Amino acid sequence: MTQPLRCLRAERGAADLLVLLPGAYMRPEDFVEAGFFAEVERRDLALDLCAVAVDMATVSDGRAAEAVRQQLLAPARQSHERVWLGGISLGGLMTLEITAGHPDLVDGLCLIAPYPGSRLVTNAIASAGGIDNWAPTAEALRDPDARVWHWLKAPPPDRPVFVGHGRQDRFAEGMAQIAERFLPASRHEVEGDHDWPAWRALWSRFLDTGHFATRSH
Template identity: 90%
Template sequence: MMQPLRCLRAERGASDLLVLLPGAYMRPEDFVEAGFFAEVERRGLALDLCAVAIDMATVSDGRAAEAVRQQVLLPARQTHERVWLGGISLGGLMTLEITAGHPELVGGLCLIAPYPGSRLVTNAIARAGGIDHWTPSEASLRDPDTRVWHWLKAPPPVRPVFVGHGRQDRFAEGMAQIAERFPPASRHEVEGDHDWPAWRTLWSRFLDAGHFPARSPSA
């Protein structure tokens, strides 16, 4: 049985909540130390935040994604009008995994440098001539990364999406392929590598994109 997830929250009763999933070996506190929480506060946005601690040992078999669904997303749907899901690097890939399996739980996506996943999958897509020409086998769909890319073949166009990465990111090619599955206005590319300076720039762009109203003075 999964242990209760540790969450770091900043909530003031906003109608929107963004659940943030960390990259590999990151802590929820890293979001705070990088200024993510402070930038929401500085802008006075009506946006609640919840950063989740993820045990890396539970990621590959899907237990982490299921724990986020059960322990965080389902309760959040009872307390907030719209629940966003987002993450950095591996957290971005897990965001897509959860959204592909349970799209009804996710009202918006914030993908910052989303890790493209296994090369076995991305190489198979390349050999097929691209994602639109690729058809995974039924057996391969048991793999979470394969399910993510299968979902990316035709993601629903209705939910708001932000997806971005640094131009010098070592995974930039795969990240660009993910971004291309969403509308052009959703895609953002900045100078930088797979590191916090680029991620902070992308976070600022996300917050300035107009998705969230200003917080009321009494909040």
Template identity: 65%
Template sequence: MTDTLRTLKLEQGGSDLLVLLPGAYMRPEDFVAAGFFSRAETRQPGLDLCAVDLDLERISGGEALPAVHREILRPARRDYRRVWLGGISLGGLLALCQAADHPDSIDGLCLLAPYPGSRLTTNAIQAAGGIDAWQATPEQLTDPEFRVWHWLKTPPSLPAFIGHGRDDRFAAGMQQLAERFPPACRHTAPGGHDWPAWQHLWEDFLAAGHFPA
């Protein structure tokens, strides 16, 4: 039996829930230390948060998202009006993986500096002439990163917020991800692949009006 996922929650009695997936080597406590919970309390009192602890071994072994789906998303669908999924960096890519494989499991996406995938993935798509020209092979569709880009070939209809720091080292790939969403979903902030940029984007997300009281 696998261990139950460890989470930190902000429970305000809200009708909406945002599940936050961490970046590599990140813990749920990092969201709290960066002020994500306290700012949500101030700006969005109708929004509950659930930050998840996912270690890299569980992610690389393919166990992370099935556990998130089983232990968090599925029960939350019964208890909340809407369930959004979000994450930072690798967590943003994982959120996209969940949306690609199980689009009916969530109602929206909050992607802060989502990692666009390995060079093996992005170079293959670029070599094919870009996402619109690229046709996934059966072998590629066994890989979750390629499945994300395949899902993005048709612009998603899910409500979304996607943003990154303008000096982020992965900015080019993140911009390509963002361009698959409507212009109103796309945001940038000063900074790089770091907490100051993500905090700025978090403020923008809370101000975007996705969760009216």
């Protein structure tokens, strides 16, 4: 039986819920300590948050993504008008994996420094001359990273997306290739590396994009 996911929540009955998926070896508490929850409060935004703990052992075999879908996203369809999914680094890749498999569960994406996935897939895309020329086999699409990139060939144009990374991030090239699959207004770069200062700057920029109303008093 799948264990219940451990979450930290800040919910006040907003129309929008954002489920935040962590990077590798990251805790939900890290989002709080980095000020993610406080920045929503400071802006008085009508946005509920749910930061999730993910066991790394369950990521590669898909159990983590399925648990997020079953335990959080599907129920959120009943409690919120709009359900956003987002994450940092590996959490960003998981966000894309879940969205590619179940696009009906997700209304918007917040991708902060999304990890581009395995080099096996990204090298195959490069060898093909880019994602538009890449034609993965059915066997290749058994790899969840390949399914993410296959979905990125033609993502829905009407879904609100935020995707950003630090200019000095060691994965910046792959992250830029992800960002290029979305509309220019969705793409953001800040100074910084694959670390919290850059991620905090991107989070602030995401909150200032105007997707969320201010709470009425």
